[in-house]
Amino acid sequence: MINAGLSVSGLQHVGRLRGEIALSQFLTRSLREMGRHPLQSLVLYTQDEWKAKPAQIAQFAHEDGRAYVGRRLIDVPDPFGCHANWVDHYWQDFGGVLDRFAPDVRIVTTTQAYQHPEMQALVRDLASRAEEVRAVVNKYTATYRCPRCGNEGTSSIEKGKLNWRLEWPALWKVYRVDIEPFGKDHATPGGSRDSCAEVAQTIMHFRPPMGIPYEWVGIADRGKDLGDMGSSDFLGFTPVQWVEVGDPEVLRYPYAFTPTFRRIVLDLSRVDAYHDAYDRAEEAFYSSERKGDEDDQARAFELAQLAPPPKRKPFALSYRHAAFLSQISPETGRLEWSLNRMRDTGILARAPTAAERARIARRIEQARVWVEKYATENRVTLLQAMTPDVAAQLDDRDRSALRTYADKAARAAWTEDAIKDSMVSLTKAGGLPVETSRFFRDLYLVLLGSERGPRAAPFLAVLEKDWVLRRLHEAAK
Ligand SMILES: [Zn+2]
CATH class of the missing domain: 1.10.10.770 (Arc Repressor Mutant, subunit A)
Known part of the structure; x- marks a missing residue:
């Protein structure tokens, strides 16, 4: 079992496709090619607390989102009213196309995990050993915040949601996780993951999964x-x-x-x-x-x-x-x-x-x-015919430059690279009667009717060579 986890606390961005999805899928596939039968799964942390961060509050346009501070993510309403709750709404733009980035990922929410009989048995067992458990967890309490949910680990295990230091290893155990990629914030030596690995061994008596830390996406x-x-x-x-x-x-x-x-x-x-x-x-x-x-x-x-x-x-x-x-x-x-x-x-x-x-x-x-x-700077509209207005913006030297380039281009192969070379050979060698910037201004003017345009070589390469040459000659008359 290769498992990763993420908290549905808001925008489900493509950065989460890196370790949680793609890396896990590369591993799953490579292991299958080696004759193993791994499963790829993903845990959605839906029981985590909604923190009422400014960007989260700002999602609510018609009511004061601060009213929901402290609720579980799954209990926060959809700010747009189109889904059952916050989680469903923000999951849509990620989960809705997930199959196209990695097929057959098994998804479990922590809300479902707490309904799992094995999880419930584990919670009961931990509650019955409350003193022992507390002693281990308190060793770390408030030393590290969980980078995923921001919780510091002071809530008690009797409240139906485990302290994150117990929850993480409990999920490993219940879902039999063997390999787990996780974001680098968890990875510091002696940090949150190390502490969870210790809890797994000393309190739950199993070997924690192999972890693969990865860097974030900016x-x-x-x-x-x-x-x-x-x-x-x-x-x-x-x-x-x-x-x-x-x-x-x-x-x-x-x-x-x-x-x-x-x-x-x-x-x-x-x-x-x-x-x-x-x-x-x-x-x-x-x-x-x-x-x-x-x-x-x-x-x-x-x-x-x-x-x-x-x-x-x-x-x-x-x-x-x-x-x-x-x-x-x-x-x-x-x-x-x-x-x-x-x-x-x-x-x-x-x-x-x-x-x-x-x-x-x-x-x-x-x-x-x-x-x-x-990338609106790449917007182009061809000037269908030369206009007096464009002609009036060209002087003798502009016309001469366009004629020189037309002669050069006529001999060039009409590919992006060859077009680029033909331009560079003219501008570098000082073969034009105008400055390079003025030459490109002239070129855009006669092709697009405006003084600026996209990178010239790839753009010219999709135009018909004859059309371009005709236009250059017409403008150079
Ligand atoms: Zn919605």
């Missing part, structure tokens, strides 16, 4: 680190938000690749970069000659897969290309139009399989949502 906004994701602080984003912008495997990949002791920081404005890393790992997986850390990339890619990967490397449409295709394509027949454009521009050299078509369609849709919700 959240950043456009490169600015905002700290670790936090449930009761409502900091982070949910698995439901992720699946709008990417496949589960793409997020599982950094969880498989990054050593467990190293922090990971996620930033929704960088979803394109996560896809690039995933696509590179896919290349490495199918490559016969790997160098550097490509063996690790390939193994992590393999772990990140939820279905067996195809024999032959499938075509991968760059996420950034998908973002632009999603915007310049017509709404009806978007996939066919995009496939044609990909063939014209040399991005796609062969007829895609059904699975590849589905993947391309998915990426186009995901990247479209990403641009709209998290």
Whole structure:
């Protein structure tokens, strides 16, 4: 039994997919490949106290949430009124798609655990040995707070909910946990987990599970680190938000690749970069000659897969290309139009399989949502025809620069890399009559009608080469 636990104290963020879900699932799967029959399970701490932290209180728009301080999480109402209680509401955006990140996870709540006959027998036994139990637990009382629930461990065992120092080992015992990943806050030597391991041995007389500590996942906004994701602080984003912008495997990949002791920081404005890393790992997986850390990339890619990967490397449409295709394509027949454009521009050299078509369609849709919700700087609308207004903003040197570039581009292969090289060779060598920044301003102006735009090479690569050249020449007249 591989088990992890989490408290449903608020936002169920993707950071919790790291150790509690993905790491446990990698272990479960690897053990199965070795011929074992492990179960993956997850305990939801629903009996923990609702702390009335500011972000929790702020969830209640129509009443004063402070009234619920001290209640069990399961007894706090849903602030939005659409579910039976607080737990059900916040579990929705995690549990609702959990199968897509790790199939067949058995979920138990601590509310259910306390109804388990074995748990009830254990609670009765501990109550009958109250003095002995208290002596051990008091050794630690108030020395450490439980990092998960924030409780300090002074409540008595007779109240129907065990002190967390007893509850944790009791759950190990009742659910026969063998391996348990846990967040690094519990892991300090002599800290909360050590104390629970001692309680398991001295009071409950069993061997505690093997523990695997892991680092937290941080959240950043456009490169600015905002700290670790936090449930009761409502900091982070949910698995439901992720699946709008990417496949589960793409997020599982950094969880498989990054050593467990190293922090990971996620930033929704960088979803394109996560896809690039995933696509590179896919290349490495199918490559016969790997160098550097490509063996690790390939193994992590393999772990990140939820279905067996195809024999032959499938075509991968760059996420950034998908973002632009999603915007310049017509709404009806978007996939066919995009496939044609990909063939014209040399991005796609062969007829895609059904699975590849589905993947391309998915990426186009995901990247479209990403641009709209998290990366509006990648919004583009093509200037359908040159306008007098745009022409008036170009002087002789601007026109000359565009003509010079058009000549260079005409000889370049129409791929992202070749386009980038052709630009760099001009700007680095001082081959243009205007400053580099002015050149890009000119380029965006004649293609988009505005002075700014997305990174030029990936954007140009999805446009028709002839269309671009015609426009450059028309503007340079
Ligand atoms: Zn609800």
